[in-house]
Amino acid sequence: MFPLDEQDMEIVAPEGWARLDRVVLMAADLLGPVAGAILPKGVAAKILALLKPAEALARRLLYLLAPTLTLAPASPAKAGASIGPAPRPTHPSPVSPAQAGAAPRKAVFRLTEPASRGPKPTGPRIRYLDGPPAPPKPPKPLRTPQTAAKLRDRLIALTLVLGDPDPHARRLARLLARRAAKAAPRPVPFNFDKPPGLARKHLDEDLRDVLAFTNDAAHYKATAPPG
Numbered sequence: 001m002f003p004l005d006e007q008d009m010e011i012v013a014p015e016g017w018a019r020l021d022r023v024v025l026m027a028a029d030l031l032g033p034v035a036g037a038i039l040p041k042g043v044a045a046k047i048l049a050l051l052k053p054a055e056a057l058a059r060r061l062l063y064l065l066a067p068t069l070t071l072a073p074a075s076p077a078k079a080g081a082s083i084g085p086a087p088r089p090t091h092p093s094p095v096s097p098a099q100a101g102a103a104p105r106k107a108v109f110r111l112t113e114p115a116s117r118g119p120k121p122t123g124p125r126i127r128y129l130d131g132p133p134a135p136p137k138p139p140k141p142l143r144t145p146q147t148a149a150k151l152r153d154r155l156i157a158l159t160l161v162l163g164d165p166d167p168h169a170r171r172l173a174r175l176l177a178r179r180a181a182k183a184a185p186r187p188v189p190f191n192f193d194k195p196p197g198l199a200r201k202h203l204d205e206d207l208r209d210v211l212a213f214t215n216d217a218a219h220y221k222a223t224a225p226p227g
Helices: 006-031 041-065 148-163 165-181 205-223
Strands: none
Touching: 006 041, 006 148, 006 205, 041 148, 041 165, 041 205, 148 165
């Protein structure tokens, strides 16, 4: 883990946004033009393999760019008024919401990640042989086939972040301030131990490297002592 100053971010941020631009193009090409279409299982998996690490990278870039806020009695709008602009991508996002397809509702970029699950029990299993056999487990419900609509919403939301990161950085700063005021167990709701998509075997090496780098820098910012 290591700190990044403003000069570092002037280099890291444009490189990260440029990498995300290419990922968005690849995901949009896999998704195709029909929002309501049922996607083959393999296609949905390929899109998620791109989207998950790309979203994780975008969250960490926004976090590194967002300043630290302290909630005051003022309204949230006033609390976010002093936030300066975040460094923008060096060029517009390659896929506009219109090109990606109109979503039935406003696409909102998710700023949080689920925490890692606890370790599985490793002790021996005790089976009672003198009682009746355990009832069979009910069959798992069939999974609803993945449609393009939900993935398209996520792609549009990521595209909006690339096109104008400033409001998303402000939104993240306000979220972190609220969590700090409530003494949340996870002040920064990212999974630094297992960033989404980073452990995938066939992940693009450039995307893996930039995600691992920004994750380490974001983790340092989240855990560094004040001052």
